[in-house]
Amino acid sequence: MTSNLNSDIEPIAWVNGRIRLLDQTRLPHSVNWVEIDNWRDAADAIKTMIVRGAPAIGCTAALGLALAGRSAIAPGREAFLDKLQIAADGLCNARPTAVNLSWAVNRLMCLARTLPEVTEIKQLLIDEALRMLNEDIQINRTMGQYGAALLPDSCRVITHCNAGALATAGYGTALGVIRAAVESGKNVTVFADETRPRLQGMKLTAWELMESGIPVTVITDNMSAALMNTSVIDCVIVGADRIAANGDTANKIGTYGLAVIARHHNVPFYVAAPVSTFDFNLATGAAIPIEQRDPAEVTHLDDIALGPSNLTAWNPAFDVTPAELVTAIITERGVLKPPFSTSIANLQNENQ
Amino acid sequence: MTSNLNSDIEPIAWVNGRIRLLDQTRLPHSVNWVEIDNWRDAADAIKTMIVRGAPAIGCTAALGLALAGRSAIAPGREAFLDKLQIAADGLCNARPTAVNLSWAVNRLMCLARTLPEVTEIKQLLIDEALRMLNEDIQINRTMGQYGAALLPDSCRVITHCNAGALATAGYGTALGVIRAAVESGKNVTVFADETRPRLQGMKLTAWELMESGIPVTVITDNMSAALMNTSVIDCVIVGADRIAANGDTANKIGTYGLAVIARHHNVPFYVAAPVSTFDFNLATGAAIPIEQRDPAEVTHLDDIALGPSNLTAWNPAFDVTPAELVTAIITERGVLKPPFSTSIANLQNENQ
Secondary structure: OOHHHHOOOOOEEEEOOEEEEEOOOOOOOOOOEEEEOOHHHHHHHHHOOOOOOHHHHHHHHHHHHHHHHHHOOOOOHHHHHHHHHHHHHHHHOOOOOOOHHHHHHHHHHHHHHOOOOHHHHHHHHHHHHHHHHHHHHHHHHHHHHHHHOOOOOEEEEEEOOOOEHHHOOOOEOHHHHHHHHHHOOOEEEEEEEOOOOOOHHHHHHHHHHHHOOOOEEEEOHHHHHHHHHHOOOOEEEEOOOEEEOOOOEEEEOOHHHHHHHHHHOOOOEEEEOOHHHEEOOOOOHHHOOOOEOOOHHHHEEOOEEOOOOOOEEOOEOEEEEOHHHOOEEEEOOEEEOOOHHHHHHHHHHHHO | OOHHHHOOOOOEEEEOOEEEEEOOOOOOOOOOEEEEOOHHHHHHHHHOOOOOOHHHHHHHHHHHHHHHHHHOOOOOHHHHHHHHHHHHHHHHOOOOOOOHHHHHHHHHHHHHHOOOOHHHHHHHHHHHHHHHHHHHHHHHHHHHHHHHOOOOOEEEEEEOOOOEHHHOOOOEOHHHHHHHHHHOOOEEEEEEEOOOOOOHHHHHHHHHHHHOOOOEEEEOHHHHHHHHHHOOOOEEEEOOOEEEOOOOEEEEOOHHHHHHHHHHOOOOEEEEOOHHHEEOOOOOHHHOOOOEOOOHHHHEEOOEEOOOOOOEEOOEOEEEEOHHHOOEEEEOOEEEOOOHHHHHHHHHHHHO
């Protein structure tokens, strides 16, 4: 364990009235920051995945809306709110699958509509967006405590994509559970799926864990079955982009296959996600919109063609893991167990 | 269907007394040929995967042994056979998992030992190696006929890695089944797993199918579960590197996970492999040696580091799919069905 275990990776910050984002498209080779002073650039940063991860894009959208409010010039409150709504819609539409985006934007819009004065609303948007940013880290630490209790004192864990500090305001969801376990003295070894096509596991999770001194081995996505079959894996922990009322969970493409493989090997499959990731209005995962991204993400690495030219590829960014493959969902309110329709309904009731 | 459906991709040829290999490390971007005139270079070409695929490396090793025989200078028959055995061992050790390699080399060595004269042996090695090369294509065509009968008239098939013309002397095993189905008028759409880390699906299978005018869409290895869940997939067809007496099947890493996912979705999982891929002496797949390759194949693309420096990665080249996940094994002697210990024992008895 190195001394920088608790060093804070700060993917999103509010610096001198601007959003400062760690450019995740360039990690781990270069650590670059992008400064954003208007909502359209915030939406673009979400689309192009300069910032990614459900909680992180929620926080970025909230700050983006605060920027929209600050710069909006309108003849009165209603016209101001109309302008704000355009930014809200633009931010929500940046990416369709993670519900944290619309959750964050809608929370701010609802608050905005409760205030009578434009100047008050402008200040509230900034204050509240910053509060959400700070809250997110605390939520992850609490989630980490709950989740860490599920891990054996010495364990080997598979994770997929990046549900770490980089996917949040800091600390992480799935990796937050791992951080909390390590901080509590547990001995955790992580196997990180590289996570094609964008390699978030190789580029972000491995980097983040190495920076934190947590042992990590990268595997290609197709190795998890062999790993479970030829060695001991204690559990899988992943994040989530949207969880339906029955527990069906949208997360990075490949999560569903990993859950099938975990079930086949009787390996517990945990989802770690804040309450903001639940879409209580969706009965099942069938209605979760799945973002289709440019097939060039599959066929090319940066500008390098990997296969023949004119190659056809499929590129859904997410898949849906049915609730029956999920062992437990770790939230900041505690660990939800099956039947999830009941435990999620209880969570919703507490949340109201 | 284009006019070049039946065009022969010739990955291995015997030209002017040399082995001519299509350099598969450079496909699909450049079509280059490597000429080899000694057994050590043949072994190196197998190791470095200039030629790959179980039947193809078997054929290459046979031709390599013929080259060793041709150039060997020894004071008598015994000394000649000793020299030949050194080459045989070197060729067998080039890669450990595919049994076709030792099958081919041992077949030639046994024949060599039946002849009294060195000059006769030298000629026999060449004749027999060329016969194996030609036989392999015929075997694949016969296997294709048997396998094609399993496919619906219109079907969507997932394949993994490359078990095509490029993995054999021509026509292919798994892709041979698909070719035969298409030639018989069936409408086949192929989804090719890209097959990390070396991307044989993206680089070889997609190229080969596109050259043959067979519709192909590339997916990352982690998409097969979502594909089976959100659309109709009629079957999976893969090749094999070694099949134990109980039907346990070693094949490219990722095959086992794909088989687990296919079973979860009740999708038939077919293995297509010639009789030379069976290791009748191995009771189960547990004893199949699994080649571990350089972790840099995972962490780098050519010379480009994908993740952070000093990244640890795991890189087994193969995994073992237990027989209970295999629906049928397609061979040139017909389609084997479970219980495989019986059907494979029958195959062995016929083969003796």
